[in-house]
Amino acid sequence: MAGVDLTFACDCNTVRGALIGVSPHNGNRVDCYCHDCRAAEVYAGQPDPAPDPVGIFQYKPDKVRIDAGQDQLAVFSFSDKGVLRWQARCCGAPLFNTLRSPKIAFVGIRTDRVSDATALGPVVSRAFVRKANGKRGHDGLRHALFNFASNAITARLTGRWKQTPFFDAATGEPVSKVHVVSAAERAALVLPDVQPPQA
Numbered sequence: 187m188a189g190v191d192l193t194f195a196c197d198c199n200t201v202r203g204a205l206i207g208v209s210p211h212n213g214n215r216v217d218c219y220c221h222d223c224r225a226a227e228v229y230a231g232q233p234d235p236a237p238d239p240v241g242i243f244q245y246k247p248d249k250v251r252i253d254a255g256q257d258q259l260a261v262f263s264f265s266d267k268g269v270l271r272w273q274a275r276c277c278g279a280p281l282f283n284t285l286r287s288p289k290i291a292f293v294g295i296r297t298d299r300v301s302d303a304t305a306l307g308p309v310v311s312r313a314f315v316r317k318a319n320g321k322r323g324h325d326g327l328r329h330a331l332f333n334f335a336s337n338a339i340t341a342r343l344t345g346r347w348k349q350t351p352f353f354d355a356a357t358g359e360p361v362s363k364v365h366v367v368s369a370a371e372r373a374a375l376v377l378p379d380v381q382p383p384q385a
Contacts, residue, residue, distance in 0.1 A: 189212060191204050191205065191206050192300045192301050193301040194299045196255070196273075196277050198274070198279075200258050200274060201252070201259065202253055202254050203250065203251045203254070205249060205295065206250075206251055208305060208306065210308070211307075212337070213245040213246070214243070214310050214334065215243050216241075216330060217240070219236075219315055219322075220313060223239075225372065226262075226264075230278050230279070241298060241309075242297060243294065243297050243306045244293070244330065244333070245293055245295060245337075246346070247292070247341075247347070247349070247352060248341065248349035248350060251351070255274065256351065256361070258274050259275065259351075259361065259362050260273050260274070261273070261362045261365070262364065263365075263367065264372055267286060268286075269285065270283065270352075270360060270364060271283055272284065272352065279299070281296060281299055282352070284352050287358065288348070289342060291337065291342065291346065292334060293350075293352070310326050310329050311324065311325060311330040312324065312326065
């Protein structure tokens with residue numbers, strides 16, 4: 187099935203670009219209810235999404251094209267080894283998540299940033315939903331992990347992991363300096379435990 191190109195943009199349209207060749211078969215549409223995704227929204231100046239999830243499309247970095255505003259990409263993390271959370275410096279809009287190393291090729295883009303979220307297909311995985319035993323768990327994780335691993339391994343073997351707008355291919359460093367949110371800053375983002383939907 188041929189994919190489609192989907193445009194994306196920040197709130198003020200300074201950072202904009204496209205996802206190339208998207209189809210429901212080459213990425214994962216995930217709803218995440220975790221505390222860190224909620225805290226990241228608040229840290230970026232957005233409202234707490236709870237009880238709704240943060241929608242993420244997990245895709246290939248070499249298929250992300252930034253057409254304008256590359257210099258406005260800012261990035262933060264909640265720890266020295268945590269997920270990198272990319273936002274637009276101009277308006278604060280959260281845009282992407284990546285891992286710390288470009289060699290594990292992965293990007294998650296906020297589904298509400300793309301021009302047509304229906305083209306991403308249905309949600310295939312829900313993370314940190316409340317289970318019947320009261321604990322949080324995941325639905326559809328096997329499918330998401332298989333797709334993630336397949337994309338990452340292919341990118342590593344072909345060298346496509348070097349084709350990313352988020353890292354310098356020569357050094358492996360992020361294109362923007364990472365701001366590690368302090369423990370005090372993170373503590374201030376502690377939010378009430380809102381019950382996600384029960385699986």
